[in-house]
Each structure stands twice: as structure tokens, then as C-alpha cells.
Amino acid sequence: MGRLLRQKEPITPHEGPVPPEPKKRGVGGRSGTLRAAVFGVNDGLVSNLSIIMGFTGAAVNNSVIVLAGVAGLLAGAFSMGAGEYVSMRVQRELFERLIHLEAHELATEPEEERVELVGIYQRKGVPRDVAESLVNVIHKNPDLALETHAREELGLDPQGGLGSPWGAAISSFITFSLGALVPLVPFMIGSGSAAQIGAIVASGLTLFVVGSLMSILTGKRPIRSGFRMLLIGAAAAAVTYGVGSALHVSVA
Secondary structure (H helix, E strand, C coil): CHHHHHHCHHHCCCCCCCCCCCCCCCCHHHHHHHHHHHHHHHHHHHHHHHHHHHHHHCCCCHHHHHHHHHHHHHHHHHHHHHHHHHHHHHHHHHHHHHHHHHHHHHHHCHHHHHHHHHHHHHHCCCCHHHHHHHHHHHCCCHHHHHHHHHHHHHCCCCCCCCCCHHHHHHHHHHHHHHHHHHHHHHHHHCCHHHHHHHHHHHHHHHHHHHHHHCHHHHCCCHHHHHHHHHHHHHHHHHHHHHHHHHHCCCCC
16 A cells, blocks of 8 residues: 555655655565575585485495585586576566566557556555546556556566576575585595584584574574474485485495
8 A cells, every 4th residue: 555655646746755665575586596595505405415314324435425425416506506597587588478468458458457457456445536546647657557567467576576597596506505515525524423423413503504594584483493494404314314224235
């Protein structure tokens, strides 16, 4: 409703100063990149920890564990980066097509679009006369009309709300790699039980921190989110370790 009232200001421009923009609670077009970054670290850590624990449980030597960890890091990072790029690219192209179709409808069927927008505002509780007056003002500005219809009909933000495919891909690649490095580094600088304990401790702490940071997006309690992520990662690592132990192979 606050946005609707602000759009009425051109009708009476001399009534007073324009109020300041309200605080934005969302992350807008950066949401895709932020999501890819946060979950990239988690995916990289959990997947590579699971791979490394599986090879550790199979009792292979340290060089094989490191090779498996590096392979898991590279394969996962490229897969995550490519997947995020394709996903965001297709989503962006779809949104751009919908906005283009909306612009075409505004140009060819302005009256139908005006009636549709009036109906949307009425369903939100705006009186009909107020809704019609507001829509008439909005439709005097083609850019404002397209932005408003995109927001109200499609739920899109044409002003930078579509996300960046390259931003999501690069962020996902880097953060996945960083996460995958956590359980791998102890085996690169050590071996045996010391490396195993180091990988478990480092991974556990990182999982808890990443889970706590997710509360920024979800609004949940940081401690609860941290322990939840820690338990999920521990469960995945335990399963793969058990599978590796069951196979119990030895590679010279």
C-alpha cells in the first residue's frame, strides 16, 4: 500500500516534500548470487567431506585420499558453476520474455491491461475509484506502467531483480571450492589419524558457522541453524565412512 500511495504523488506535487524511500528488507537481484555463495560452501564441504571419509573408511593410503579430494573439488566446482549459470541464464531469459510480452500487450491492448491492473488493486482492497485514478496516472508513463504490471502481474522486478548468471556461477564455483578445501587441507599437510581428526574438527566448525550464517537468509535462530547443518554434514560423512569401511580395500 505504501508504494501505491507514493505513485499518487504526481497528482498533487505541491502538497509537500516527497517522503524518503522505505528501508528494503530483501536482497533483490543479489539474492541468486547470495544463495549460490552460501549454499556453495555448504555443498562443497559436505560433498568433499563425504568423499574423503568414504576413502578414509576404505583404508586407502593418504595420496589416494588427496587425489580423491582434489578430483571431488574440481568436479563439484565446475558442475556447480555450470549448473548455476545455466539455471540463472534460462530463468533470466524466461523473465525477459515475459516482460517483453507484457510490454507488447501494453502497447497493443492498453485498455485491457488497465482494467486488469484495476482489478488487481481492487482485490487488494483498494476502492475502485481510487484504483482507477491510480492506474490512469501510472499508464501515463510507459516505463512506470511496464514496471508496475511486471511487479503486480508477474511478480518480477525489471530494475535489476532478475539476477546475474555469471555472478551466481562464479560465486558458486569459488565458494564450493573453498568449502571442499576444508576437509582436504588436513590430508595435504598430514596423514593418518591426525589428518582424519583435523578434517572432522575443521569441517564440523565450518558447517556450524555456515549453518549459523544461513539464518541471515532464513531468519531462524543461528544456533539452531548451525547445529542442524552440523548434524546433516555429520550424517552424510558417517554414511560414506561406513560404506568405505564395509568395502575395506587397500591401495598401495
